[in-house]
Amino acid sequence: MTKFLFSLVFLVSISLSAQQLKSPSEFLGYELGTQFTRHHEVVDYYEYLAETASDRVQLTVYGQTNERRPLILAYVSSAENLANLETIRQEHLKDTEGTGNSSKAIVWLSYNVHGNESVSTEASMKTIYELLTKKSSYLENTVVIMDPCINPDGRDRYSNWYNQYKNTPYQVDPNSKEHHEGWWSGRSNHYMFDLNRDWAWLTQVESQQRLKMFNQWLPHIHVDFHEQGVNNPYYFAPAAEPYHEVITDFQRDFQVTLGRNHAKYFDANGWFYFTKEVFDLLYPSYGDTYPIYNGSIGMTYEQGGSGRAGLGVITAIGDTLTLKDRIAHHFTTGLSTVEVSSKNAEKLNAEFRKFHQNKEFKYQSYVLKGDKDKLDALKSLLDKHNIEYGDLTSGSYRGHNYGTGSSGSISINKNGMVVSTDQPKGTLVKVLFEPSAKLSDSLTYDITAWSLPYAYGLDAVASTSSVSVQNVQETITSSNISNGSYAYLTDWNSMDDARFLAALLKEGIRVRKADHPFTIEGKSFERGTLIITKGDNENKEGFISMVQTIATKFQKDITSTNTGFVDSGKDFGSSSIQMITKPKIAVLSGGPTSTLRFGEIWHFFEQQLHYPLTVIDDDYANRVDLNEYNILVLPGGRYGNHFNEDQLSKLKDWVRQGGKIIAMGGSIDALDGEKGFGIEKKKMEKDSGDNKPQPYKDWERERIKGAITGAIFKTKVDNSNPLAYGYGSDYFSLKLGSNAYKYLDSGNAVYLEKNSKPFSGFAGTEAQKRISETLVFGVENYGRGQVIYMVDNPLFRGFWENGKLFFANALFMVD
Numbered sequence: 001m002t003k004f005l006f007s008l009v010f011l012v013s014i015s016l017s018a019q020q021l022k023s024p025s026e027f028l029g030y031e032l033g034t035q036f037t038r039h040h041e042v043v044d045y046y047e048y049l050a051e052t053a054s055d056r057v058q059l060t061v062y063g064q065t066n067e068r069r070p071l072i073l074a075y076v077s078s079a080e081n082l083a084n085l086e087t088i089r090q091e092h093l094k095d096t097e098g099t100g101n102s103s104k105a106i107v108w109l110s111y112n113v114h115g116n117e118s119v120s121t122e123a124s125m126k127t128i129y130e131l132l133t134k135k136s137s138y139l140e141n142t143v144v145i146m147d148p149c150i151n152p153d154g155r156d157r158y159s160n161w162y163n164q165y166k167n168t169p170y171q172v173d174p175n176s177k178e179h180h181e182g183w184w185s186g187r188s189n190h191y192m193f194d195l196n197r198d199w200a201w202l203t204q205v206e207s208q209q210r211l212k213m214f215n216q217w218l219p220h221i222h223v224d225f226h227e228q229g230v231n232n233p234y235y236f237a238p239a240a241e242p243y244h245e246v247i248t249d250f251q252r253d254f255q256v257t258l259g260r261n262h263a264k265y266f267d268a269n270g271w272f273y274f275t276k277e278v279f280d281l282l283y284p285s286y287g288d289t290y291p292i293y294n295g296s297i298g299m300t301y302e303q304g305g306s307g308r309a310g311l312g313v314i315t316a317i318g319d320t321l322t323l324k325d326r327i328a329h330h331f332t333t334g335l336s337t338v339e340v341s342s343k344n345a346e347k348l349n350a351e352f353r354k355f356h357q358n359k360e361f362k363y364q365s366y367v368l369k370g371d372k373d374k375l376d377a378l379k380s381l382l383d384k385h386n387i388e389y390g391d392l393t394s395g396s397y398r399g400h401n402y403g404t405g406s407s408g409s410i411s412i413n414k415n416g417m418v419v420s421t422d423q424p425k426g427t428l429v430k431v432l433f434e435p436s437a438k439l440s441d442s443l444t445y446d447i448t449a450w451s452l453p454y455a456y457g458l459d460a461v462a463s464t465s466s467v468s469v470q471n472v473q474e475t476i477t478s479s480n481i482s483n484g485s486y487a488y489l490t491d492w493n494s495m496d497d498a499r500f501l502a503a504l505l506k507e508g509i510r511v512r513k514a515d516h517p518f519t520i521e522g523k524s525f526e527r528g529t530l531i532i533t534k535g536d537n538e539n540k541e542g543f544i545s546m547v548q549t550i551a552t553k554f555q556k557d558i559t560s561t562n563t564g565f566v567d568s569g570k571d572f573g574s575s576s577i578q579m580i581t582k583p584k585i586a587v588l589s590g591g592p593t594s595t596l597r598f599g600e601i602w603h604f605f606e607q608q609l610h611y612p613l614t615v616i617d618d619d620y621a622n623r624v625d626l627n628e629y630n631i632l633v634l635p636g637g638r639y640g641n642h643f644n645e646d647q648l649s650k651l652k653d654w655v656r657q658g659g660k661i662i663a664m665g666g667s668i669d670a671l672d673g674e675k676g677f678g679i680e681k682k683k684m685e686k687d688s689g690d691n692k693p694q695p696y697k698d699w700e701r702e703r704i705k706g707a708i709t710g711a712i713f714k715t716k717v718d719n720s721n722p723l724a725y726g727y728g729s730d731y732f733s734l735k736l737g738s739n740a741y742k743y744l745d746s747g748n749a750v751y752l753e754k755n756s757k758p759f760s761g762f763a764g765t766e767a768q769k770r771i772s773e774t775l776v777f778g779v780e781n782y783g784r785g786q787v788i789y790m791v792d793n794p795l796f797r798g799f800w801e802n803g804k805l806f807f808a809n810a811l812f813m814v815d
Helices: 002-020 024-028 039-052 079-083 085-097 119-132 136-141 152-165 205-217 249-269 323-343 345-355 372-384 426-433 495-506 543-553 595-609 645-656 665-670 696-706 765-771 801-812
Strands: 057-064 070-076 105-110 142-147 221-228 240-243 297-304 312-314 320-322 365-369 390-392 395-401 406-412 416-420 459-463 487-490 512-514 518-520 523-525 530-533 559-561 577-579 585-589 614-617 631-634 660-664 711-717 730-735 748-751 758-760 775-782 785-790
Touching: 024 039, 024 119, 039 057, 039 070, 039 119, 039 152, 057 205, 070 119, 070 205, 079 085, 079 136, 085 205, 085 345, 105 205, 105 323, 105 345, 119 136, 119 142, 119 221, 119 323, 136 142, 136 323, 142 323, 205 372, 221 323, 249 297, 249 323, 249 345, 297 323, 320 323, 323 345, 365 372, 365 395, 365 406, 372 416, 372 495, 372 801, 406 459, 416 426, 495 530, 495 543, 495 595, 495 801, 585 595, 595 801, 645 660, 645 775, 645 785, 660 665, 660 801, 696 765, 730 801, 785 801
Parallel strands: 105 142, 105 221, 221 297, 585 614, 585 631, 631 660, 660 785
Antiparallel strands: 057 070, 070 142, 312 320, 365 416, 365 459, 390 416, 395 406, 395 459, 487 530, 487 559, 512 530, 512 577, 518 523, 711 730, 711 748, 711 758, 748 775, 775 785
16 A cells, blocks of 8 residues: 555656746747747756756756857656766776676657758757656666757758848748848858867867767657758658668668657648658768767757748649648657667667677778877877877888879888777777778768778778787977077978968067978978078067977977088078068958858968968958959859959959969869969860760759769879978878869979879879869969969868968968
8 A cells, every 4th residue: 555655646746846947938928939039048948947856857067058048958768767867978888898687778860950950959858858747767777868959050040040131920932031041041050160070080069069968868769850942851761771881770770760650640631751861871970970889879850940941841743841740740750769679778878888899800900100299189089079089100001002092011210100999999099090981872961082091181990900009108399498599490381380480470580491402400391391590580679589488388399500501402591591570461251152152261360370361351352452452362162254354353463462362163264364474274175985864764864974983083282383382292182072173384282183183082084084184283373473272172061171371381382
């Protein structure tokens, strides 16, 4: 009898608690789906739940955005589980080492990574309420971690824009303004980066802060909620090919299990959906693939709608798609995911343990060597991923040589490191470091090559054997600069060097560069060497202490010299030792530029180089006096014939008088032709072979013959060109398309030779022909100025570290 009364009291208390909780509509004061909820209101609701149901909801602020909005996680489970949350977490992580005995399913639901795919945050509020009330039984053996909004800056940008422009209550006509965002849509974060492509590269603060939390849990299930085009039905797992070869049979099969459960609910409601199409599992920096490579079942769910849908819109077939509809679909798959996970908790734990057992990968160790700054940059990334590595200072190592694409060896006498797959993050190591990802299908959703040794410009071999680390005593560079020296010298071959120079110039310190190699006092220096002389800075108060402070900050090894008389090369008074012009930089935005390409440049200046830029929007660019700037950066985009004849004439006059244009990607199209500058597009000769019509069903396969889906090519470098200072004779470039330009008459700094083939990734046969013998990076002198062409994008997504010095050279070295 006592046991019965206790159970009755417990059930009544749970029921009362559920009744006391306000639904999102009750709390917000409007029916969910009739308004877009601003981020602070979403946070308010989650805080309310954490306070009112504190035994079952725990809230944590894990960071903030560039615009100071909070990033939050909600942990949702039964009262017993939540009281033992840390014990559950630690036991779960022991499974990565095969020593755990976890019994709980860990499910992580991520919402609104793209700000204008705004339905998911609304759905998150309905989902958490349902879990705490009608579906609380799912939580008995499951911990649900909810990130209601990964991208608050983008979400508020969209919701504020929509509230400003929508009709009242709303207009379903797709031609209405409320269905057409402007140039800067709500999709991206503050720096216009796509956060769903940043999981592996961690260039953005949101990604960096989120991954710290993700690595504390490594969930069994991770779902990334998205939206796609208005006219598309719902998409859920299983995903499309290609799957990366490391994805396990269980990870494949469980996607089917989840998909069938979702389909059961969608079928009952008569909702349309599709699976196994479009969204593949290869590129490692997505919200579905990155978790998979860490042992999760990672999935993308895509609802039709996005920024075009608003509160309601007429679709192509005449139906009306409302925000309420979209909420219902994401709500259903979210609950279905938790339901299936709860029913399969034991299996999820067993397979998670199995995933982290030793893998029989072909390559067991990746051995790398190179400039210390580049190794340190790579180590910084690996630290963020909790990937273990060790140092090497000597030895010869054999394996697949990244530089040649065949078997070979590298010798290390200092500045080496090794990364092994024999670690909890071993699968992720294999994916990030493998020379070339195996493609089960060439039709992919994103780039097909990303190998970190290429991205960081390091010599490397992939070894089939285990390589032991060596004990290395880390030394901290300390530059003691003598007051009485004639000049101070330091090398130029990394982004740390570029940051050092930028800091000096911002302080008004004058710096020269060497355009020829030289030796002085028995020490050799290469092109690009920075030369800071006492004579150039004699009127600069505190000059020596400033240089000392900045050198210490950037760990720069400074060589002092008491003379400008070199042993070989050019003396410091030579015209070959030129003063570096302090850049005053304008960057075009809006109009023809891509937001993503603009954002990469914006982020590069403010968060990587730490150097000021002026953003000039295309709307008023014609009214700006360019003579106030000495560099104009044109981000990639769709320019076509954007500049009319008068505008081109003004640009040419400005360059002729000493200005410098850095034209990237698609912006080059606006500068070629008879009335532009000297660059010319490469025209392909028509194929006289078999031109018979192709079947319609094969059109996609035929199309990709002319495409390059993010492949790595080995290019030749003329490192006597200032645009290529700090580089060797080869450079591995990430090529993102088949646009091709002829060699310049002179100034070809980086170029593709005849019949170049990709070292990694997919490039169609026709595309390979098109880019044969074409320009990658080059400089055209024009009057007293220059036009710098960057056909490939060295700043792509902020992760191709080895390309960034080309951009710094364009700013500082080319004159």
